[in-house]
Amino acid sequence: MTVIQAALLALFCYLGALTTPWALGTSGGWYVISRPLVAGLLCGLVLGDVKTGVLIGVAVQTVVIGLITPGGAVPIDLSFMCYLGIPFAMISGLSPAASVAFAVGFGILGTAAWQLLSVGNAGWAHLGDRYAEEGNLDGIIRINYYAQIGTFILRGILTFLVLYFGQSVAVNLVTFVQTNLPWLFQFLSVLGGALPAIGIAILLVQITSTTKMLMWFILGWSLVAYFKINLVAAAVFGGIIAIVYYLYFSKIELEEEASEA
Amino acid sequence: MAEQTYNKVTPPELKRMWWIWIFFNLSAFSMERMQSMAFVYMMSPILRKYYGNDPEGMKDALKRHMVFFNTEPQTGVIANGVATALEEQKANGSEIEDDAINAVKAGIMGPMAGIGDAMIPGTLIPILLGIGIGISAGSGSPIGPIFYAISYLVIILLLSYWLFSFGYRYGMETMRELAAGAFRRVTSSMAVLGLIVAGAIGSSYVGLVTPIALYQDVGGKPTLAMSVQQNLNAVFPTLLGLLLTLFLWNGMRRQGWTINRALGMLFLILGVGNLLLYIIGYYANIPLLVCPANTTCLRIF
Numbered sequence: 001m002t003v004i005q006a007a008l009l010a011l012f013c014y015l016g017a018l019t020t021p022w023a024l025g026t027s028g029g030w031y032v033i034s035r036p037l038v039a040g041l042l043c044g045l046v047l048g049d050v051k052t053g054v055l056i057g058v059a060v061q062t063v064v065i066g067l068i069t070p071g072g073a074v075p076i077d078l079s080f081m082c083y084l085g086i087p088f089a090m091i092s093g094l095s096p097a098a099s100v101a102f103a104v105g106f107g108i109l110g111t112a113a114w115q116l117l118s119v120g121n122a123g124w125a126h127l128g129d130r131y132a133e134e135g136n137l138d139g140i141i142r143i144n145y146y147a148q149i150g151t152f153i154l155r156g157i158l159t160f161l162v163l164y165f166g167q168s169v170a171v172n173l174v175t176f177v178q179t180n181l182p183w184l185f186q187f188l189s190v191l192g193g194a195l196p197a198i199g200i201a202i203l204l205v206q207i208t209s210t211t212k213m214l215m216w217f218i219l220g221w222s223l224v225a226y227f228k229i230n231l232v233a234a235a236v237f238g239g240i241i242a243i244v245y246y247l248y249f250s251k252i253e254l255e256e257e258a259s260e261a
Numbered sequence: 262m263a264e265q266t267y268n269k270v271t272p273p274e275l276k277r278m279w280w281i282w283i284f285f286n287l288s289a290f291s292m293e294r295m296q297s298m299a300f301v302y303m304m305s306p307i308l309r310k311y312y313g314n315d316p317e318g319m320k321d322a323l324k325r326h327m328v329f330f331n332t333e334p335q336t337g338v339i340a341n342g343v344a345t346a347l348e349e350q351k352a353n354g355s356e357i358e359d360d361a362i363n364a365v366k367a368g369i370m371g372p373m374a375g376i377g378d379a380m381i382p383g384t385l386i387p388i389l390l391g392i393g394i395g396i397s398a399g400s401g402s403p404i405g406p407i408f409y410a411i412s413y414l415v416i417i418l419l420l421s422y423w424l425f426s427f428g429y430r431y432g433m434e435t436m437r438e439l440a441a442g443a444f445r446r447v448t449s450s451m452a453v454l455g456l457i458v459a460g461a462i463g464s465s466y467v468g469l470v471t472p473i474a475l476y477q478d479v480g481g482k483p484t485l486a487m488s489v490q491q492n493l494n495a496v497f498p499t500l501l502g503l504l505l506t507l508f509l510w511n512g513m514r515r516q517g518w519t520i521n522r523a524l525g526m527l528f529l530i531l532g533v534g535n536l537l538l539y540i541i542g543y544y545a546n547i548p549l550l551v552c553p554a555n556t557t558c559l560r561i562f
Contacts, residue, residue, distance in 0.1 A: 021284040026334055027417050030287075031386060032410045037393050041406040051401035058398050058405070065390055066462045068382040070374065071331060072292060075520045108524075121291035128289075128298050132327045135320035137308055140301045140327075147289035147298075183535075190531055193468035194505060198523060200463045201509035207379040207452045207459075208514070216453050218503070220460025225499045231391035234461030235384070238454045246450035254445060 001047070001091060001167050008046045010160035012039070013083035017155040018069070019117065020148070030078070036060035036103070039082030047090055056086055059096035060103045063192045066199040070206055072118055075198055077110025079155055084110075084162060091167060092174040101188030102174065104195065113154050121147055216241075270349050270429075274306045279425045281305070282341055283418070286334035295331035303341060304348065311352035322348070325359045332370035333377025335421045340369035342428020350432070369428075376448045379455035381417065387462045389413050467502030473538070505530075 015023045016033030023029040032038055040057015044050035064076055085103030094102060124147045131139035177184055208214055219241075220234055229237075282303040289298040301308075304326055312319035332340060344366050351357040389409050397405030474488040493500050505527075512518040512526060 019287045019290050021288045024414065024418075025282075025284045025286050025288075027283060027421070028414060031382070031417070032413060035386075035390065035406075035409065037390055037397070038406045038410055041403050044403075050403055053401075054397050054403060054406065055401040058394050058401075061390060061394060062466050065387045065394075065466050066383065066459065068378045070378055072290060072295065073520045075524055111521075118290060118292045121289060122293040123291075124289050125291050125294040125298065128294070128301070128327060132301075132323035133320065135316050135323060137301070137305055137319060137323060140298060140323065141305055143298050144285050144288045144302050187532065187535055190535065191527065194502075194527060194531060196463065196466040197469070197502060197506040197509055198520070198527060200459055200467070200506050201513060201523065202520060203379060203383045203455070203459050204506070204510045205513045206375050207383070207455050208510075209452075213452065213456060214507075214510075216456035217460040217463075220457035221464040221499070221503050222460070222497075223457075224461045224464035225497060225503075229461070230395070231388050231458065231461055231465065235388050235454075235458050238457030238461070241457060242450045242454035245453045246446060250446035250450050253449065254442065 001087070001163060003164060005046050006160055006164040006167075009043065009083050009087055009163055010156050012042050012046075013079050013159040014152055014156035016082065017079050017151050018072075018074070018114070019121075019151045020155070021144070034078045034082055036064065036078070036082050036086065039086055043083070043086045043090060047087060049090065052090055053086065055096045056089055056094075056099045059100050060086060063100055063104065063195045064107070064199065066196055066203060068199060068203050068206065070202060073202075074111055074114045075202065076104070076107040076195065077114050078107065080110030080113065080159070081107035083159055087163060088167070088170040088174070092171045094174060097189065098178075098185060100192040101185050104188050104192045113158070117150050117154055120150055267353050268311070268349075270307055270310075270345060274310070275345070275426070275429060277306050278303050278341070278345065279338070279422055282334070282338060282425075283421065294327070294329055296334065297327050297330045300330045300341070300344075301326045304345070307345065307348055307352075311348070321359065325362060328363055330366060330370060332374045333381060335381055335417050336377035336424055337370050337373035338421050339373060339424040339428035340366050342425040342430075343369060343432060344428075346429050346432035372444075372448055376451055376455075379459075380451055384455050384458045385416065386413065388458065389416075391462075391465070463502060463506050464499050467499065467506060469499075469502040469505055471501060 012033055014020055016029045016039070018026065018030045018034075020029050023033055033042070037054075037057045040053045040055070040060070041050065042053075043057070044053020047053065060081065064078060064081070067076060067078070069075075081103045085106035086099065088106075089099035089102045092102075124143050128140050128143050131137075131143070204214070204217060208217070220238060223229060223234055223237060282299065285299045285302050286296055287299065290296065301323060304322070308319065308322050312322055326344075330340075332338075344362060347357055347362045347365065351362070389412050392412075393405035393409035395405070396402060396408060470490045471493075472490070474490075475486045497503075509518075509523050509527065513520070513523055518526070
């Protein structure tokens with residue numbers, strides 16, 4: 001990996017970070033540049049092998065497909081997963097399936113970076129309070145830019161240093177783990193397979209206000225388990241059921257709630 | 262008192278506010294105050310317009326909007342629209358308490374955080390990603406990621422702008438009425454859609470199988486006699502994944518596990534499970550649970 005390649009990847013890592021505004025904020029950054037599917041393409045373009053990049057991106061994407069980050073709680077850090085895990089997997093010549101395990105490892109390590117940033121940024125909020133007392137609007141606006149310093153150090157500079165100076169270590173590490181600690185790889189890939197369960201469980205906690213609502217979830221699960229339909233088909237059935245629910249049942253539920261209260 | 266002209270927020274100002282929000286909604290994110298600094302930045306065009314020559318009014322407005330704000334930024338922007346309408350009315354002489362503005366913000370941001378997460382990263386994104394994965398899996402074609410990036414941005418930006426305008430146009434009264442009935446009906450119906458799709462995603466992508474199987478010794482070679490997973494598949498495929506998901510859900514909802522704790526439990530279950538099976542298979546040498554030589558025996562799941 002050349003200096004320029006490492007710098008480009010670090011730039012994508014920074015642009016795609018959850019707190020970076022420049023690429024259409026969270027919409028274009030976190031939700032596009034930091035999706036492993038897209039990151040696979042970008043890493044492939046930078047490293048000169050689009051096909052391998054995309055294939056690894058696809059494999060890594062499947063384990064974090066339903067990931068949500070309620071209230072800034074990031075269970076798996078996509079930034080490092082995408083822009084350390086995927087490039088290192090590519091230069092180590094890992095298969096897409098083995099890349100998942102490797103990327104999951106980086107995703108778990110990366111949560112520490114996120115914790116550091118989201119706690120450290122509280123300092124800016126306190127400065128903001130002081131500016132509010134003074135009626136200093138421009139000061140508060142500037143904080144939105146100053147706060148980029150932390151993000152840039154963690155996601156840009158740190159990523160660059162790890163990519164550029166860590167590449168031989170990473171390749172050696174992969175070879176070492178594969179030959180001497182195969183169980184670790186196996187464990188991480190099993191973990192990768194089970195990982196979507198975390199994202200989905202978080203989502204469930206967010207939207208089920210009552211336990212009986214779980215039946216809708218189990219319905220969706222069973223539809224796919226037995227009939228092997230794809231997500232678009234599931235969304236169509238789900239949409240129809242939701243409309244029927246809205247038209248015929250949602251009012252009844254509200255009335256029931258009101259009479260109970 | 263002379264009748265003052267009503268000083269409305271102009272369409273270009275509204276557009277500018279929405280763009281500021283889209284770019285900066287999480288820029289100064291911190292666990293303590295979340296999106297409040299971005300909220301002030303978004304309000305800045307109209308704060309300048311109304312309180313540019315009124316330092317006291319400006320201080321009050323800044324303090325009013327520096328309070329904790331957190332929602333799903335792309336869809337929760339409906340709260341920003343309502344707050345804009347309220348600021349406009351307040352600046353034009355309506356009697357609106359600071360608390361009322363923040364109560365409305367809080368009343369919308371909460372439900373929109375839940376339903377917004379369920380609808381956008383929980384439903385829309387996985388569906389589009391699923392299509393993209395379908396295009397690129399096997400071939401490694403760049404069309405999949407390109408399709409995802411373009412379709413997501415077009416849908417989310419149009420939707421987000423529409424929700425912001427909706428919040429501004431209908432303001433507080435409508436939101437109050439909506440909160441009482443129709444809004445709740447819409448969100449609960451959307452939750453139904455979100456739950457069905459979440460189930461479909463789980464069933465498609467949670468890959469949890471057990472290698473536990475009975476092997477018979479046939480002429481010195483271990484031969485598969487009965488596989489637990491094959492029997493499960495005949496009854497309810499992906500059952501183990503469903504049970505794991507419900508277990509994690511139960512832990513987080515009922516036992517109050519944090520996300521890190523849930524992740525730790527996942528580690529523990531898979532790790533201990535793997536280890537146990539490894540030990541049993543490797544050392545105990547139970548005739549009915551022998552693993553083939555080169556093998557997936559490490560895995561329980």
